[in-house]
Amino acid sequence: MAKSNDSNNTGVTTEPAVDYGFDTLAIRTGQLPTDEGSHSEPIFATSSFVFQDAAQAAARFSGSEPGNIYSRFTNPTVEAFEKRLAAMEGGERAVATSSGMAAILSIMMAFLQSGDEVVSSRSIFGTTNVLFDKYLKKFGVETTFVSISAMDQWQAAITDKTKLLFLETPSNPLCEVADIRKLSSLAKQHDLLLVVDNCFCTPALQQPLALGADIIVHSATKYLDGQGRCIGGAVVGSNELMTEVYGFLRSAGPTMSAFNAWVFLKGLETLSLRMQAQSKSALLLAQWLTDQPGVEKVHYAGLPTHPQHALAKQQQSGFGGIVSFELTGGRDAAWKMIDATTFISITANLGDVKTTITHPATTTHGRLSDEDKAASGITEGLVRVAVGLEDISDIKRDLSHGLTTAQ
Numbered sequence: 046m047a048k049s050n051d052s053n054n055t056g057v058t059t060e061p062a063v064d065y066g067f068d069t070l071a072i073r074t075g076q077l078p079t080d081e082g083s084h085s086e087p088i089f090a091t092s093s094f095v096f097q098d099a100a101q102a103a104a105r106f107s108g109s110e111p112g113n114i115y116s117r118f119t120n121p122t123v124e125a126f127e128k129r130l131a132a133m134e135g136g137e138r139a140v141a142t143s144s145g146m147a148a149i150l151s152i153m154m155a156f157l158q159s160g161d162e163v164v165s166s167r168s169i170f171g172t173t174n175v176l177f178d179k180y181l182k183k184f185g186v187e188t189t190f191v192s193i194s195a196m197d198q199w200q201a202a203i204t205d206k207t208k209l210l211f212l213e214t215p216s217n218p219l220c221e222v223a224d225i226r227k228l229s230s231l232a233k234q235h236d237l238l239l240v241v242d243n244c245f246c247t248p249a250l251q252q253p254l255a256l257g258a259d260i261i262v263h264s265a266t267k268y269l270d271g272q273g274r275c276i277g278g279a280v281v282g283s284n285e286l287m288t289e290v291y292g293f294l295r296s297a298g299p300t301m302s303a304f305n306a307w308v309f310l311k312g313l314e315t316l317s318l319r320m321q322a323q324s325k326s327a328l329l330l331a332q333w334l335t336d337q338p339g340v341e342k343v344h345y346a347g348l349p350t351h352p353q354h355a356l357a358k359q360q361q362s363g364f365g366g367i368v369s370f371e372l373t374g375g376r377d378a379a380w381k382m383i384d385a386t387t388f389i390s391i392t393a394n395l396g397d398v399k400t401t402i403t404h405p406a407t408t409t410h411g412r413l414s415d416e417d418k419a420a421s422g423i424t425e426g427l428v429r430v431a432v433g434l435e436d437i438s439d440i441k442r443d444l445s446h447g448l449t450t451a452q
């Protein structure tokens with residue numbers, strides 16, 4: 046990380062260096078010095094930028110001179126967020142987008158064409174499923190869905206038209222864990238791109254590029270923000286791959302706003318602490334739920350009973366903040382439990398310091414057919430809790446009202 050001025054500590058840094066630790070990178074990377082000496086990153090709320098003269102305008106547009114042009118594709122606040130996130134993921138470059146879905150769409154538009162095929166984990170964000178199954182299909186791109194942890198299914202689904210493998214790990218809402226290293230060797234063997242949605246762990250707990258993934262996708266809306274304020278997304282990878290994604294962004298415009306980039310920059314500064322604290326509370330909650338009446342099964346990779354507990358321990362430095370569990374009483378019990386909470390927010394969002402609760406079968410995964418729900422393990426009694434930063438004793442107490450009511 047180079048100081049903006051070697052002889053004078055301005056408290057502002059720009060380029061990351063490999064020898065800085067994760068937390069330093071999260072707090073210091075990407076900030077540009079300003080003439081005002083602002084300590085917090087400024088928000089460049091401007092759609093366009095002026096040039097000194099016509100020649101400079103021409104040079105900027107031709108690419109012979111780097112610099113700002115127009116905020117659809119160059120904005121210093123957005124760039125600061127991109128630099129910081131890339132440093133945290135250990136990637137060469139990040140491209141920020143208007144949402145997590147825009148990030149996924151941008152990857153698909155950049156690397157696929159009609160006739161290509163995608164192999165995807167079945168356990169992905171519901172809307173990602175719709176994007177693949179309905180919209181990519183319209184343009185001649187077919188997706189085959191496989192079980193996230195069944196290597197034989199991944200292998201069998203690959204054809205000579207396959208271009209890309211897509212997954213989320215840990216998965217939503219069942220916390221299934223994919224072996225990124227094994228999938229990376231499979232991808233390399235067939236010359237495919239391995240894309241990992243790193244929303245649930247964030248770089249604070251898991252760095253998929255180091256495990257062999259080619260591209261990381263983020264919904265910045267979740268933990269990167271951390272306080273439920275803004276919608277945004279990002280794609281991270283090598284300079285070569287990101288040039289293609291950036292090309293799509295420049296042409297199609299699913300751009301992150303400067304204000305949102307600023308909120309996410311602030312979110313990144315506390316990401317590591319939040320992820321550690323939320324993981325700690327989630328583990329305590331998962332252990333507690335295991336012993337509660339009416340709870341049939343608890344899904345959390347931090348529990349030694351989880352089928353991929355050992356793998357999760359190996360490729361993640363924490364188990365994350367999402368716990369889901371199945372109630373014996375089906376939908377009736379699940380809804381009663383959700384309705385009996387007093388402060389836990391009933392919302393489909395996650396990754397907030399406020400604890401949230403949702404019934405996946407009728408909300409986030411409501412658009413799946415009954416068959417797909419069954420194949421993905423989304424039962425009627427399943428409840429998902431995204432653990433926040435309130436006192437764990439209060440979270441347990443609020444859930445216990447519901448558990449008693451659900452009996």
Ligand SMILES: *Cc1c(COP(=O)(O)O)cnc(C)c1O
Binds near residue numbers: 263264
């Ligand atoms: C929310 C989410 C998305 C989509 O992100 P948006 O910012 O809502 O567009 C993608 N993947 C996962 C895992 C998510 O949780």
